[in-house]
Amino acid sequence: MATRTATAATPIERRAGNPAARPVADAALPATRRVPVRRASALPPPDRRLAILLAAEKLFATHGFHGVSIRDIAQEAGVPLALVGYYYGAKHELYHAVFQSWQGSIDQRRERLRAAMATPEAPDALEQALDAFIAPVVALHAHPEGRWYARMAARDLAAPTPESDRAAREFFDPMAHHFIDAVQALYPRRTRGEVTWCYQFMLGAMLHFLSDVRVERLSRGQNKAADPARKNTLLTFVAAGFRAVLQSGPPATTARKIPR
Numbered sequence: 001m002a003t004r005t006a007t008a009a010t011p012i013e014r015r016a017g018n019p020a021a022r023p024v025a026d027a028a029l030p031a032t033r034r035v036p037v038r039r040a041s042a043l044p045p046p047d048r049r050l051a052i053l054l055a056a057e058k059l060f061a062t063h064g065f066h067g068v069s070i071r072d073i074a075q076e077a078g079v080p081l082a083l084v085g086y087y088y089g090a091k092h093e094l095y096h097a098v099f100q101s102w103q104g105s106i107d108q109r110r111e112r113l114r115a116a117m118a119t120p121e122a123p124d125a126l127e128q129a130l131d132a133f134i135a136p137v138v139a140l141h142a143h144p145e146g147r148w149y150a151r152m153a154a155r156d157l158a159a160p161t162p163e164s165d166r167a168a169r170e171f172f173d174p175m176a177h178h179f180i181d182a183v184q185a186l187y188p189r190r191t192r193g194e195v196t197w198c199y200q201f202m203l204g205a206m207l208h209f210l211s212d213v214r215v216e217r218l219s220r221g222q223n224k225a226a227d228p229a230r231k232n233t234l235l236t237f238v239a240a241g242f243r244a245v246l247q248s249g250p251p252a253t254t255a256r257k258i259p260r
Helices: 048-063 070-077 081-088 091-101 103-116 125-142 144-158 162-186 192-211 214-218 228-246
Strands: none
Touching (some): 048 081, 070 091, 091 103, 125 162, 144 192, 162 228
């Protein structure tokens, strides 16, 4: 895939991270099996590897892992059937490659969270932590290339499979632990179990925000589904829930240092 010229890249465009910092395991693969870097640029016509990833995440998001065949993906991508296996191997390997190609987006969320929690004593530290976790996902869903991936991840959380559980453990659990650590540092008197429930409730609200379309009908056209402009409404709602749970009981007197 062609690289960009020396222009400032947006967070969405950098979601795959620095290509030079890609995992050693990927660099050790044969050239035909390496996962391409994801960018928010137009798809270069010769890049059939990326076309396969885009087709796969769209079909996985729409029909689920078990509702899609390699033949379906090849037809959607407009490539010969054998080329899918040549680049990615079996279907479960292609599924894994979709998540691997977006690893940079997860890394950026962790960096944003680390920066947001640099001053845990700030009155809006909770809002900053929530924004670091939620805002990149909302922005990703609003972007044409990221929309299917966001829907795929949401579908897999709502209806998990062994393949999606493996992806969650490898790609999403580290970020979840990082977030829970950060919030528990803000509320050191609360147990990890209490903070984890808050995390789960937040995740449900965020995924419903991104996947629901009924809001347009119920609001009689006043609301737009997954409207990025309502991100702050979501943040306000979630922050109020966290505080209602975590500020009950004796107040915390000190903030723990965020693990590095």
